[in-house]
Amino acid sequence: MREISYEKIVAEVARLCREANYFLGEDVTKAFEKALADEESPTGKGILEQLIKNAEIARNEEVPMCQDTGVAVVFLEMGQDVTVSGGALYDAINDGVREGYEKGYLRKSMVEHPLQRKNTGDNTPAIIHTKIVTGDKLKITVAPKGGGSENMSGISMMAPAAGEEGVKKFVVETVRKAGPNPCPPIVVGVGIGGNFEKCALLAKEALLRPIGQPSDDEYAARLEREIFEEIRKLGIGPQGMGGRNTALAVHINVHPCHIASLPVAVNINCHASRHKSVIL
Amino acid sequence: MTKKRLTPPLTDADIENLEIGDQVLITGTIYTARDAAHKRLVELLDEGKELPVDLKGQIIYYVGPTPAKPGQVIGSAGPTTSYRMDPYAPKLLAIGLKAMIGKGSRSQEVKDAMKKYKGCYLAAVGGAAALIAKSIKKAEVIAYPELGPEAIRKLEVEDFPAIVVNDCKGGDLYEEGVKKYQK
Structure with a gap:
């Protein structure tokens, strides 16, 4: 068994929390530039320019890009030959x-009870998803998730007869209804299949893929392209003030499911699409 | 496009001069409040008690900033999503609040109240929090410090950038803008 110390994990998670909030991903920067070149609305262009400038300030001064530094969502891929000491x-x-x-x-945004709503004061507890994999490494991904975009997400337990058209309609309609609220241009994470909780997790994991990298599943990759084109027609645009660039990308993850089910989840991420990883 | 300047306290005439899509620059004093502070303010109004701040002619910014780093006036301070304040906003407009800054759509009740009481809704760019913080020159918690990021702060701003989303004539930039680019 390979040992990783408790202290090492603490230090790495702390660093990832800061860096995910200070440093916009290179894939997002590229997506902003592409959107700026493509955007038809002058207001939309102005907004994209502000977002690019904002990311520069955040990077240079090491301050959060957004005041909503999110719930700390942590994904672990734990090799089965690793143990934590201490x-x-x-x-x-x-x-x-x-x-x-x-x-x-960073701002502390967690309340200890969903109805009593007293702030925990330190942004814990994190929401942790763990996969046990082969090998002796530990991969940690920290994905701070803001409330504005999370609140606009949705899930639908469809009948299999709804098919591809039903799924497309649900995804596009979720984006349309969200309008300006989730800070467009957004990243649309979609989970299709599994069951109730699995499809939600698939949708969240889809947000971790580098922006614009198509799904490995050819069927899903085609759906991603088609839904992306439908979303471009919505006209919501940057910050919802009208324009072509409502989404930076649509990422779909699929999973086997029950003969009676067609679960679909849409998890929306804001334009910052924050996540940083390390492999220990 | 020329930018219009707003210097609170605002009058009915200031608000009537604004059209959806106008870019504005705010200089002067504005106040922050979000979910928890709104709940408390409206509870005080309902009980007939005095508010910790006189909102007549004022602007409320929906924001919960990050903690300031040493040497900073305020941390990152972009707008939060406004619809959560919709249940409270009409009551504040009724006592003279003139403008709200946030992001995202407002309810019909809030839009009606803006028409009735001559108010407006401005959007700042969501997620441009480090950039927006540059226009905030002073920040002071004036009520509910126990709410942390949700406390009411008095901000001194200089050329704070925003866009008019709802004017007092019933216009809505989100609806009009989308119509223009919808296919």
């Missing part, structure tokens, strides 16, 4: 989030 893995993740959000001057 403490529990999830405690290390939460200690890392606590340190990253406190020392990184």
